[in-house]
Amino acid sequence: MSLARTRRHCVASWSWRSRCSGSHCFFGTEWLISLSLQSLERTRLLTQEDEQQPPQPPSHRGEGAPRRSFHRRRRPHRPPTQGTTGETAAAPETQAAVKAAAPAAAPQPLRQHAQPRSLDLSVVIPLFNEEQSIEDLVRQLRDVLSTIRMSYEVIFVDDGSSDGSFNVLRRAHQQNPRIKVIRFRRNYGKSAALSVGFKSARGAIVITMDADLQDDPREIPNLIRRIREGYDLVSGWKKKRRDPITRTIPSKFFNFVTSLMSGLKLHDFNCGLKAYRSAVVKEVRVYGELHRYIPALAHFSGFRVTEVPVEHRPRKFGKSKFGAGRFIRGFLDLLTVLFTTRYFRRPLHFFGAVGSLFALAGLVINVWLSILKLLGETSISNRPLFLVGILLIVVGVQFVSIGLLGEMITKAQHSEEEYSIRETIM
Template identity: 35%
Template sequence: MARPETLSAPEGDVAAGPAPELSVVVTLFQEGATLDELHRRLTAALEASGRSYEVLYVDDGSTDGTFATLERLHAGDDRIRAVRLKRNVGQHPAMHAGLSRARGDVVVTMDGDLQNPPEDVPKLVEAVEAGYDVASGRRAARHDSWGRTLPSRLINGMLRRFTGVAISDFGCAFNAYRRSAVEPMLGAIGRQKFTKALVLSGGASVVEVDVAHAPRQGASRYSPLRLTRLALHVLAGFWPQPIQTAGVVLGAVCTLASLALGVYGTVYWITESNFPGPLLLGALVVAVLGVQGFILALVGEHLGRIQRVVEHRPLYLVDKEI
């Protein structure tokens, strides 16, 4: 796949030899303890599929010896490629580092935390080979806490509304893509935090595939603050004309609230001769301030995105590539 010019990091030569049928991109962060098991299960599933393949591991700034394990795995199998980023930049920029280097006609993306079972890779690939651009993984039985599933449902609902794509699990990183569907979006992947939603928003055909979901080993890296920022990113990235729409909604709500309060105050004043103005006025002011704060947060997200584009900041810097 073509590599965008915005990446200022030194990138290694394209792997020699004929392009494989399948590329698997695995993002890793502090996965040194389980990487050997992941690799064993993944290569077993790929060998059983009978397709030629390569595995691209992207170490997203781990400090637990993850890359040393990758060097050892590469020494035993030249189909294993690895990239180490200079610091932790997040899942989707790290995914871009793998997608931009993938050579297969079909590209599978997955996390390296073993919540995505490698044994389901052939199932996703077969769905793409059946004629779809994207095989979207759907976690049939999620093993996450309510603190993760409730925000996930909210974000999925927003993405369905704003992209017009009726799938149920935008947040699942376990997917298979036809290479031709990913290439046009490479310039935006990584800057947008939902790679699958970005690819599908371009009109790619999609089928949902149920995949297993294992319990998480260790605590989730998505804090409530990070989930809130993720929701704002969805609104700024996929909601068409969000500021204008928010302004219209705010104006309509405030107008209706003013009319309702006016009618209530008039009726109460006539019937009771006592209008509770200070309390209702205070509630209205607080509500308006809350809406204004939300809009300011949305504006801040937009300004931050504009600043990053104008400054041409690289998504990541590559420390080492094998």
């Protein structure tokens, strides 16, 4: 405190005390004067000491006289203790002892989505407007599947039925949770229904059958037995068909041509009652109308395919969906299967072979006509066969060009080949 400031303080205190009256005012004033004089003397001594010391540079605060620093004793840092507000922190030794005695907490595993439990058997049944036959089919399946001692599920795929099929399936699911139902918004076809059912199936063995009661569920144990013998796909063979002649004759012709062109000797490719290993249904892609050729597709992929005779029953409810349009689409799909499985990675082998035959035929015709012209037996200008030969050569060159373009596209979009691997030993 400076000397002038001390004097002002004393004057202000004296003026305030002077307004008091009585003995208390007198003693208070005398005590205040004594205290002020002591402050003046202490300030004078401090001023003399400062004048005797050499001048110090001003501090960063801009003050001329340095401030006296007071060193405060720092307390040792202690780690914060856990607990609620108001609790007394335990001693460090006690905390260390507690930590040493407590077992190390095991790391918590990452929470993952639960995977669906695999089953022994899945039965996939596509249907379209089969309201009257569903209850009988569910009852027959329950009687058969309860005797084979396998964990199972039954997956119905409603392909956009317009009748009450879905309501019947809903009631069946409420009575038996093993029955699962998938419903399409519209009719997509049997191949789409099978494809969705295959994706949802969790069984090691997958059974497919129709919902019109013509496939007998009692044949399921026979199909499973053949699968356990080592086969990957077992197709049913309706040896004695209960269908009209308008279906049996076209079906036999269709099976004969398919067996001849695919190299797989089966009597009935289109039987709905089949058994698969799960690897087959997960690898073979079914789309369009290719459900008829699943045995051929599996055969081309290297799976073992066989057939077993099954009982075929007459249709009890509804009417068949078979027509002439399906017969024609079936042969077009056969060409699709043959081309996509044999020539998808080598299109020049197909187009080049066809183009070479056309070009060779046209070349032979024109050479023969040229020889006749040289011998003077005929004139080429009035022979339409000469134009046919030229046309065959042009068509043959175009086919070869298409094959070359296909090879270029295949090489440009080439990715790692997908091979069907049966097992691996590392």
